[in-house]
Amino acid sequence: MLPVVNPAVEEQLRRLQSERDNLLRTGVFNTDDEMILELERRIRAIIHSMDTGNVPVAPEKSYTNTN
Numbered sequence: 145m146l147p148v149v150n151p152a153v154e155e156q157l158r159r160l161q162s163e164r165d166n167l168l169r170t171g172v173f174n175t176d177d178e179m180i181l182e183l184e185r186r187i188r189a190i191i192h193s194m195d196t197g198n199v200p201v202a203p204e205k206s207y208t209n210t211n
Contacts, residue, residue, distance in 0.1 A: 149194050157190045 164183040167173045173180050
């Protein structure tokens with residue numbers, strides 16, 4: 145049986161992946177930059193939580209300006 149995933153967690157994962165991809169696409173950041181490494185860490189944590197059923201509850205910080 146597949147675990148039931150909270151849609152908010154799926155959206156958070158998609159947002160972090162999109163944010164990482166957008167930052168890399170600018171050419172200003174590369175895969176070794178701390179900001180990208182932190183986004184990668186958060187992405188891996190969410191994927192791991194989805195696999196184990198332990199959903200992270202810490203608030204996420206956006207690195208890009210959404211205004």
